[in-house]
Amino acid sequence: MGRPPCCDKEGIKKGPWTPEEDILLVSYIQQHGPGNWKAVPTNTGLSRCSKSCRLRWTNYLRPGIKRGNFTDQEEKMIIHLQALLGNRWAAIASYLPQRTDNDIKNYWNTHLKKKLKKMQTDVEGDSVRDGFSASHTLSRGQWERRLQTDIQMAKRALRDAVSPHNKPSGLFQSNISNTVSFSSTSAKPTQSLCYAATADNIARLLKEWKKNPPKKNPSRTISTVTQNSLGNLGACSKEAPSDEYNKGNSCETCETFESLFGLESLDSSNSELSQSLSPDPEPTTLFQDESKPECAAELPFSFLEKWLLDEVAFPGTS
DNA sequence: AAGATCCACAACCGCGGAAAC
């Protein structure tokens, strides 16, 4: 049963987005901000369902999205977070602010899953050769101990991945710079700038496209080009990654950790944070909603750090 | 060179939860 799909209506366009549609959507959001997706198709004249608009925005058009190859660090993070959180891509994405859940999900399904499977096969092959099949011979107690060990290993590996002693990747530098910039108000102008650049870029691309329309599959080709360009531009907004995925995710993630490890409420760390991250009293910019919510940006990472570094919180981990 | 197959990823679908009525 369930609700009928919102895209069943006649006249609703599906498939790849064209640059023109992108521009319509971006300029509308530029004026009104994201949210109220229901109204977007009506107000923009787009023949798209609200869902499609939201998806297009969150996955491609919003500023701060990094596209392209995943770094080793990101890969490690995804693997370990997936081990800890399962397929909760939105939660995982909240630790990789420049990546969308869709991106991470795709990367997991296309690359990491295979990689891990292969590794597992190799290990199991060895085990079978040794006359030992791990998964079938474990008693419940052994299984639990193994689970504990897995969690600890994941935890340790995650700590390695985020350790400041490691060469920091853009990922964590961006988190760090977020943290630093919280005390100043420098992030917002940067962010707006990048957004404007994004919209301008679409316009420029469209002009180019109209001058020299590609011979084959124009919409997809240009769309892809636009996406990449947007991604590249978005990458400049390291200081102000978008937060679409962080809304609500931080708490959700904290709950996950809490439930996983039986930690007490995060109230204390929250209050600490709320002090250090006093909300910006200035009038909001157009894309305030899109800006990295200080709390959401900071909380998961801080908590993660705390969790990783606090051996006491998880007795017997060392 | 051409067809077959694989791969990557953008987009869609359906569901659940929350908010609005």
Next chain:
DNA sequence: AGTTTCCGCGGTTGTGGATCT
């Protein structure tokens, strides 16, 4: 309190490009 509507999430599919045969 019950129903409807909207939003967000995760799983899945479709399509075009890349690679292989």
